[in-house]
Amino acid sequence: MKSQGQLTMSDRIVIEAKLSNKESFRQIAQELGRHPTTIATEVRQNRMMIIGRYPYGNDCRLATKCMVHYLCGNGGCHFRCVSCHSQNCRDLCDKYVSSRCRRLDTPPYVCNACTSRSTCTKEMYLYIAKHADETVTRRRSESRQGIRIGEEEKESLNTLLSRLVNKGQPLAHIYAEHEAEIPVCLRSLYNYIDSGELAVRNIDLRRKTTYRPRKTSRPKDQKNAKILNQKFRLGRNYDDFLLYMKDKSEHIVTEMDTVLGKRGKGKRLLTMIFRKNSVMLLFLLPDGTTDSVRRVFDFLEVSLGYEVFVRLFPIILTDNGSEFKGVTALEQSNPFTKRTSIFYCDPMASWQKPHIEKNHEFIRYVIPKGKSMSPYTQDDMTLLANHINSVRRPGLGNKTPYELAEDDVDMQLLMELLKMYPIPADEVHLKPDLLKK
Numbered sequence: 445m446k447s448q449g450q451l452t453m454s455d456r457i458v459i460e461a462k463l464s465n466k467e468s469f470r471q472i473a474q475e476l477g478r479h480p481t482t483i484a485t486e487v488r489q490n491r492m493m494i495i496g497r498y499p500y501g502n503d504c505r506l507a508t509k510c511m512v513h514y515l516c517g518n519g520g521c522h523f524r525c526v527s528c529h530s531q532n533c534r535d536l537c538d539k540y541v542s543s544r545c546r547r548l549d550t551p552p553y554v555c556n557a558c559t560s561r562s563t564c565t566k567e568m569y570l571y572i573a574k575h576a577d578e579t580v581t582r583r584r585s586e587s588r589q590g591i592r593i594g595e596e597e598k599e600s601l602n603t604l605l606s607r608l609v610n611k612g613q614p615l616a617h618i619y620a621e622h623e624a625e626i627p628v629c630l631r632s633l634y635n636y637i638d639s640g641e642l643a644v645r646n647i648d649l650r651r652k653t654t655y656r657p658r659k660t661s662r663p664k665d666q667k668n669a670k671i672l673n674q675k676f677r678l679g680r681n682y683d684d685f686l687l688y689m690k691d692k693s694e695h696i697v698t699e700m701d702t703v704l705g706k707r708g709k710g711k712r713l714l715t716m717i718f719r720k721n722s723v724m725l726l727f728l729l730p731d732g733t734t735d736s737v738r739r740v741f742d743f744l745e746v747s748l749g750y751e752v753f754v755r756l757f758p759i760i761l762t763d764n765g766s767e768f769k770g771v772t773a774l775e776q777s778n779p780f781t782k783r784t785s786i787f788y789c790d791p792m793a794s795w796q797k798p799h800i801e802k803n804h805e806f807i808r809y810v811i812p813k814g815k816s817m818s819p820y821t822q823d824d825m826t827l828l829a830n831h832i833n834s835v836r837r838p839g840l841g842n843k844t845p846y847e848l849a850e851d852d853v854d855m856q857l858l859m860e861l862l863k864m865y866p867i868p869a870d871e872v873h874l875k876p877d878l879l880k881k
Contacts, residue, residue, distance in 0.1 A: 450580075451478075451486055456573035459483060463556040463571055484551065490576035491554050496567035498543070500527045503567070504534060505543045512537060597627050602643040605633075609648050612809050612874030617835045620842035621869035630838075650809065676769045677788050682796055685761060685787035692759075695720035699800040700762040702732065703807055705817035712817060713807065713825065714740055714767075717800045718756075721848035722840060723833055723855065724803050725862065726825040728817065734770030741774055745783055747861050748854075753783055756854050760786045761797050806832040809874040824879050826863055831874060834867040 451459075455476055462472045469487075473480040499507045510526045515536040525533040534540045545566045548555070555561050555568045593601070604625065608618045615637075619630045626633070636642050637649065689697070696719075703713040714727040714737060729736040745753040762768050768786070777783050789796040810828055811817065833845045840848060846866040849855040859865070 451476075451482075453573065453577045456486075456576050459486065460556070460571055460573040460576075463487070463552055463554060466557040469551055484553070486576070487571050488553050490579045491569045491571045492575045494568040494570065496544075497565040502526050502534065503543050504537075505541045506539060512539075593627050598642070601626065605642060605644045608870065609644050610875075611872065612650075612878075613872050614835060614874075615649060616838050616842075617869070617872065620836035620838070623842075650805070674764075674769070676771050677764070680771065680787045682787065682790050682793070685759075688759070688785070688787070697759045697761055698757050699797040700760050700768070701797070701800050701804070702729070702765055702767060703804060703811075704732075705811075706814055710816060710818050711820065715800055715804065715807070716760075717803055718849075718855075719799055721852070721855070722799060722803070722837070722845040723849050723859075724800070724829060724845070725858075726807075726829040728820060728822045728825045729767075732765070732767045734767055734773055737767050738770065738773045741783070742777075744858075744861075745777060748857060750777070750781070750783065752854050752857060756858060757784045760784055761789065762786060763789050763794075763797070764791060803832065806835065806874060810876055810878050812876065820879060828879065829862075830864055831867050831872050831878060833864070834869070834872050835874075836869065 455478075458476060459472055462475065469480040469483045472483050476483070496503060504510070504526070507526050510524065512525045512533070513523075514521065515525045515533055516528075516531045521528070525531070525537065534542075543566060545555075545564075545568075547558075548567075548569055552571075553569065554571045555564070556571055558564070558568075561568065604622060605615075605618065609615070615633060616630065619626060619633060628636070633642075637644050637646060698716055698718055700714070700716050703715055705712055710731070712729050712732055714729050716725040716727075717723065727740045729740070744757075748756070760774075768774065768788070771786055775782055775784055775786055794801045807828065810831075811820075836842050836844050844866065846859075846864075849859070
């Protein structure tokens with residue numbers, strides 16, 4: 445017997461059919477794996493009423509021959525009380541006897557199987573599966589409309605959300621940190637905001653915005669074919685990556701990309717993210733050359749040591765940017781020492797490295813697209829990384845990337861080297877004024 449779950453449209457069709465076959469609630473319940481009380485409640489709550497055809501609209505058994513006058517005390521009235529529209533004689537007459545069918549007061553509470561249904565003029569109830577399902581859906585929808593918290597709770601919630609959303613914090617991060625203080629679930633928060641019940645509006649939530657489709661200057665197939673045939677990708681394309689990872693865990697993969705400044709000129713960001721914990725690293729590059737990326741690799745290897753570097757960055761998955769084409773310089777410390785393996789995504793396939801693409805959104809919250817990165821320093825990028833890595837995320841079990849990296853000795857060495865540290869949840873700030881440049 446099912447202990448929970450709503451009845452479905454299929455269940456209701458079975459109920460309707462079996463009521464018409466004069467089967468009992470117990471028999472129907474056995475067929476559906478429910479308790480008989482569940483079936484009885486469903487029928488009584490969601491049956492459809494058909495108004496009876498009574499003389500003068502009055503269901504009294506004596507209505508046809510009744511000649512009673514003046515029950516209301518108005519001696520000047522010339523109408524019989526049974527036909528009066530201003531007063532209800534059933535409430536005034538002590539001779540009133542209802543002709544309502546008493547079978548409706550006992551199971552099955554409906555007239556589905558009644559043989560007299562086609563000729564009956566009395567009030568009837570029918571159980572129709574489609575009507576019952578629509579009734580339940582409408583009742584459920586109406587029960588969830590409006591805001592279901594008190595004014596004090598609403599005011600407290602508005603204060604909390606306004607303060608933290610104005611810092612650019614995602615709603616999921618706020619809810620994960622303050623779940624005990626918020627009287628509704630995360631889904632209800634979105635619904636209340638969407639319906640305008642709270643001070644925070646949809647326009648304050650970045651995930652409510654849409655993105656313009658990117659334009660391509662030449663046919664995609666032609667452009668992709670040119671990239672796929674380049675020498676640096678041989679043995680390192682995405683199919684080779686999948687084959688290489690066949691017997692390995694994806695947690696050893698680091699995704700890598702760059703974020704451009706104004707029109708792709710001058711300084712830019714080298715971004716790296718560990719799939720195992722979503723910790724993102726940000727390095728400010730002076731330009732978009734392979735030498736700039738190689739210097740970052742050399743710095744990390746020398747500072748951490750070769751063994752730690754190899755454990756942290758055994759496999760790197762990146763795109764086809766010109767700064768990553770010098771694959772030998774990036775993969776090897778010297779002609780005799782390999783420090784990492786680099787693979788390349790297919791052209792126009794950002795979904796192949798989804799973690800870093802998603803995290804780039806956090807960067808754009810603070811450094812909008814088209815803004816030059818010339819005023820920024822590496823300390824600014826480290827501060828930005830600290831705020832991004834301190835955001836709680838539903839996909840990480842409402843934890844932050846830094847929390848997932850707490851027990852990883854190599855990650856702690858890396859964070860100490862790069863001066864990376866967690867930001868208190870309520871102090872996370874993801875708006876342009878974080879970096880006042």
